Amino acid sequence: MNDKKRLMMGNEAVARGLCEAGCSFVSSYPGTPSTEITEFAAKNVYAEWAPNEKVAVEAAIGASLAGARAFSGMKHVGLNVAADPLFTAAYTGVNGALVIAVADDPGCHSSQNEQDSRHYAEAMKLPMLEPSDSQECLDYTKAAFELSERFDTPVLLRLSTRVSHSRSAVSAGEAIRPTLREYGKNPAKFVMVPAAARVRHAALEERLAEIGFECETGELNRVEWGTDRKLGVITSGISYQTAREALGDSVSYCKLGMVYPLPVEPLRELAATVDEIWVIEELDDFIETHCKKHGIKVRGKAELSPLGEYTVPQLREAVLGVKTEEPLAFLANNVPPRPPALCPGCPHLGTFGVIKKLGLTVMGDIGCYTLGASPPLSAMDMCVCMGASVSSLHGFLKARPDWSDRTVAVIGDSTFMHSGLTGLMNIVYNQSPATVMILDNSITGMTGHQPNPGTGVTLTGSEVAALDLETVCRALGVKRVVTADPRDTQGLEAALKEELAAAEPSVVIVRRACALLEGKV
Amino acid sequence: MINIVIAGVGGQGSILAAKVLGSLYLSHGLDVKVNEVHGMSQRGGSVVTMVRAGEKVYSPLVSPGEADLLIGLECQEAMRAVPFLSPDGKAVISLRNIPIRQQQAGSASGSGVIGRDCLQIDALALAKEAGNPRCENVVLLGAASKFLNFTRDEWESAIREHIKPQHIEVNLKAFTLGEKAGEECL
Numbered sequence: 001m002n003d004k005k006r007l008m009m010g011n012e013a014v015a016r017g018l019c020e021a022g023c024s025f026v027s028s029y030p031g032t033p034s035t036e037i038t039e040f041a042a043k044n045v046y047a048e049w050a051p052n053e054k055v056a057v058e059a060a061i062g063a064s065l066a067g068a069r070a071f072s073g074m075k076h077v078g079l080n081v082a083a084d085p086l087f088t089a090a091y092t093g094v095n096g097a098l099v100i101a102v103a104d105d106p107g108c109h110s111s112q113n114e115q116d117s118r119h120y121a122e123a124m125k126l127p128m129l130e131p132s133d134s135q136e137c138l139d140y141t142k143a144a145f146e147l148s149e150r151f152d153t154p155v156l157l158r159l160s161t162r163v164s165h166s167r168s169a170v171s172a173g174e175a176i177r178p179t180l181r182e183y184g185k186n187p188a189k190f191v192m193v194p195a196a197a198r199v200r201h202a203a204l205e206e207r208l209a210e211i212g213f214e215c216e217t218g219e220l221n222r223v224e225w226g227t228d229r230k231l232g233v234i235t236s237g238i239s240y241q242t243a244r245e246a247l248g249d250s251v252s253y254c255k256l257g258m259v260y261p262l263p264v265e266p267l268r269e270l271a272a273t274v275d276e277i278w279v280i281e282e283l284d285d286f287i288e289t290h291c292k293k294h295g296i297k298v299r300g301k302a303e304l305s306p307l308g309e310y311t312v313p314q315l316r317e318a319v320l321g322v323k324t325e326e327p328l329a330f331l332a333n334n335v336p337p338r339p340p341a342l343c344p345g346c347p348h349l350g351t352f353g354v355i356k357k358l359g360l361t362v363m364g365d366i367g368c369y370t371l372g373a374s375p376p377l378s379a380m381d382m383c384v385c386m387g388a389s390v391s392s393l394h395g396f397l398k399a400r401p402d403w404s405d406r407t408v409a410v411i412g413d414s415t416f417m418h419s420g421l422t423g424l425m426n427i428v429y430n431q432s433p434a435t436v437m438i439l440d441n442s443i444t445g446m447t448g449h450q451p452n453p454g455t456g457v458t459l460t461g462s463e464v465a466a467l468d469l470e471t472v473c474r475a476l477g478v479k480r481v482v483t484a485d486p487r488d489t490q491g492l493e494a495a496l497k498e499e500l501a502a503a504e505p506s507v508v509i510v511r512r513a514c515a516l517l518e519g520k521v
Numbered sequence: 522m523i524n525i526v527i528a529g530v531g532g533q534g535s536i537l538a539a540k541v542l543g544s545l546y547l548s549h550g551l552d553v554k555v556n557e558v559h560g561m562s563q564r565g566g567s568v569v570t571m572v573r574a575g576e577k578v579y580s581p582l583v584s585p586g587e588a589d590l591l592i593g594l595e596c597q598e599a600m601r602a603v604p605f606l607s608p609d610g611k612a613v614i615s616l617r618n619i620p621i622r623q624q625q626a627g628s629a630s631g632s633g634v635i636g637r638d639c640l641q642i643d644a645l646a647l648a649k650e651a652g653n654p655r656c657e658n659v660v661l662l663g664a665a666s667k668f669l670n671f672t673r674d675e676w677e678s679a680i681r682e683h684i685k686p687q688h689i690e691v692n693l694k695a696f697t698l699g700e701k702a703g704e705e706c707l
Contacts, residue, residue: 007543007553032559109558133554166581167543167555245580312584326585328604335601338530338621340566371564448559 005169010159013134013170014073014101015040017141021097023071024178025063027056029418030447031075032110033164034103038073039450042459044175049450049459052386052418053078057100058085064098064154065190067181069145073101076117077385081419083120089154090124091200092190093207096181097148099141103159106282107309110161110446112366112385114308116283121156121260125208128156128260129220130237134168140257143220149181151207151214158259160282162238162309212261220257221266226250231319232274234267234287234298239310243280246315262290271296278319282310342371347512350486351410351439352377354493360408360500363396365389365420367412368445368514380410387411387419390436394423397432404433405500411436413469414444414452421476427505428477435499436507438469439486441514449517473507480506487512522575523551524583528567528602529594530619531558534658535570538592541662541679545671546574548679556581567598590668592661594644595619613665613703615644615657640664640706647698653688656695663699664706 008016014037018026026047028038041047050056053074063070074082079102086100102120105111121128127147131140137159144155188196215221226232227250235243236256244253254270256262271277279288279300288300303318304310313324342348352372355362356379364370364383373380382392389409397404411420416438427434444450451457456466473481480502484492492510499506525542527535536557543555551574558568571583585604593599593614606612642664648656659680666676676696684692 005547007540007547007555009557036559162556162581165557165559167540167553167557168578168581169547169553241579241581311582312580324584324586326604327608328606329585331603332601335597336621338565338567338598338601340531340564343565368564446564 005171007167008134008138008170009036009165009167010131010134010137010163011036011165012040013137014141014157014159015044016170016172017138018071019044019175020138020173021069021142021145022176022178023069023097023099023145025060025068025070026072027059027063027070028073029053029056029078030444030450031078031103032447033105033161034073034075034078034101034159035447035450036164037101038459041071047459049444049452051453053082054085057082057089060098060100061085061089064094064096065183067096067183069097069178071099071101074103075111076102076104076115077111077113078102079117079120080115081386083124086120086126086154087124088192088197090126091192091197091204093152093200093203094148094154095183097145098154099144099148099157100154101141101157101159103161103164104283105161107161112383114283116286117156117158118259118286119284121158122286124156125204126154126156126260127151127211127258128158129257130158130259131163131257132237132240132255133163134166134170136257137163138170138172140220147211151211153207153211156260158237160238208261212263215258215261215263216265218258221263222255222257223266223270224253224255226252229273230275232270232277233280234270234277234291235280236287237282239280239282242310242312243315246312247319256287259287262287264294267291267294267296280304280310280315280319282308339374340371341374342368343515345515345518347441347486347510347515348372348439349377350489350512351437351492351510352379354489354496355379355408355410358406358493358496360406361396361403363389363393363407363409365409365411365415367415367439369410369412369439372410385419386415387423390416390420390423390434391426393434393436394427394430394432397434398430404435407435408496408500409434409436411438412445413438413440413442413454416469417453417467421472424473424478424505424507425476432505433503434505435496435502436505437496438473438507438509440469440509440511442466442511443514443517445514445516449514469509473509478505478507480504481509482506483509483511485512486510522573522578524588524605524607525572525590525592526583526588526602526605527570527572527592527594528598530598531565531568533568533594534655535568535594537683538594538658538662539570539572540683542572542669543574544682545669545675545679546572548675549574551575552578554578554581567601569598569602590665592665594657594661597621611668612639613661613668614639614641615661616641617645617657640703642699642702642706644699647702648695651695651698652691653695656692659692659695660699660702663696663701664703666696666700667703
């Protein structure tokens with residue numbers, strides 16, 4: 001054991017946990033706040049960027065089937081993309097351990113929504129662990145791998161922005177050498193045709209009951225008794241840290257490390273001991289609902305917001321009735337806000353300049369270029385999820401065919417490869433005269449310049465054949481594919497006008513390297 | 522409990538400054554938490570990084586009115602973060618003003634309000650003098666060192682630990698210039 005403590009970001013500690021759990025396959029798609037797990041993992045474990053989270057999880061399922069311990073990390077909305085394979089992987093179970101980290105973003109620091117991923121654990125019937133600091137990130141990652149093989153199930157590890165991106169002291173252990181479990185053909189377990197799936201569903205329910213029994217006594221959930229017996233708090237993850245800070249040592253805390261399945265006995269014990277119980281959890285009333293289902297009387301969402309992150313002053317006021325004075329708050333009121341903006345020299349500035357000049361209606365997408373929605377460009381009409389620009393443009397034009405001369409989709413290269421290809425296929429197949437702009441800076445910019453299939457380099461730096469966007473678009477059946485340079489705004493404007501006027505699908509590839517990388521690569 | 526807030530604009534190096542401070546407190550045997558901002562908000566937006574150290578640290582976030590020290594890498598962002606300061610908190614603030622696009626208000630410097638415990642440092646000029654304008658963060662650490670209980674040796678080894686070998690000398694020079702400017706302020 002290495003006794004020296006080191007400050008580690010939560011994501012780095014998860015990556016360290018992968019080494020210490022003998023994980024030998026990592027496949028992920030970048031997404032704030034989860035990205036650094038895979039970047040750190042790549043230093044010690046075989047790791048790769050997949051084109052999207054569904055591919056990443058399916059690759060990890062394959063590695064697990066082959067007997068390896070496998071991992072995939074993603075942001076909360078990435079789990080939506082990867083949900084399909086996981087719902088059924090819950091039926092098949094695993095061979096080598098399979099652990100999926102999902103990083104929620106309460107407060108929408110870098111996301112389009114603040115969904116609560118705990119609901120997935122319940123819906124998929126998969127165990128979910130939730131660390132609250134970097135040491136737990138490491139320990140729970142290892143625990144997740146153990147649970148996965150012990151109970152024959154994929155395991156979810158739920159993170160949040162403040163856990164992923166805070167540094168705290170970590171004692172690292174020893175890395176272990178990965179081994180492969182035996183592989184043997186077993187169609188009854190792994191080929192989910194209806195007859196087999198019905199049987200596996202029963203196995204899943206049985207396993208869930210076993211895990212539920214385990215979590216009643218397991219060491220992941222603990223009660224920290226306070227100095228008096230008035231107030232009890234049930235909490236997990238970062239909310240535990242905020243609550244402890246806000247409410248102090250007199251309160252008793254039931255700190256849940258496993259948030260699905262949830263235990264009953266420790267909660268009943270707490271309820272029997274203290275006068276009043278609060279459930280403190282950011283976002284939805286997930287734990288609170290569980291308590292109420294089991295007749296445990298708690299206070300929670302009726303008085304605490306379902307929105308954003310909790311702060312120490314907010315919890316002190318809600319639970320203790322103590323208001324925090326902020327005498328200097330007025331000083332900040334005169335400083336105008338400084339929201340994120342496209343960088344100076346960003347190629348997207350030229351692109352959005354042209355779009356704004358032409359007064360186009362824009363179906364937007366997820367990436368740096370979403371910032372084209374901010375004033376003074378204000379050049380975006382919608383942004384929902386990865387790939388939605390392309391598919392929604394098709395629907396928009398079916399509803400308003402005469403708008404095809406003034407409406408475009410704007411999508412980045414990485415997002416196009418993630419989820420835009422099928423939408424473009426649909427445009428060709430179902431015939432809308434759509435104009436799709438692919439803003440190609442040949443890198444995944446927003447999350448910190450991760451390579452993608454169009455970059456021609458892998459996560460670990462190997463050079464590979466770069467995906468050719470022009471060829472791909474033509475292969476999908478788009479006859480009009482043109483390439484423009486966002487620095488040449490006149491050329492881009494002319495190309496765009498021509499394609500908007502065309503009565504068939506077209507793709508305008510707007511190509512220029514990210515300004516932050518120009519000169520570096 | 523020691524609470525430090527570092528305010529600046531994405532790309533100014535607040536995370537590095539926080540990592541240096543965090544490792545210094547850890548080497549003093551304290552529990553430490555450092556909170557950082559990554560992703561979307563980094564794109565030229567306001568960035569607030571926090572360092573907390575004590576016997577046991579729970580939340581990684583500093584609450585308003587709690588900070589012992591505010592390090593402002595940019596003067597308007599420093600102003601925005603002033604509410605974090607405790608009544609007897611100190612501030613070390615760069616004169617650097619990075620214009621907010623389309624801003625209506627003029628620049629705001631915290632000095633008039635926080636009085637004698639606010640050091641105003643021309644960090645950009647000193648960083649250039651040291652040899653690299655990107656060392657503003659380390660210039661400010663140098664200036665802030667007068668409020669913090671670390672020896673010169675500890676600072677030096679923490680800087681060496683976190684900075685690439687080819688940049689160490691420039692950063693040590695930046696630290697010394699900041700240290701001197703801090704002393705001259707009072």
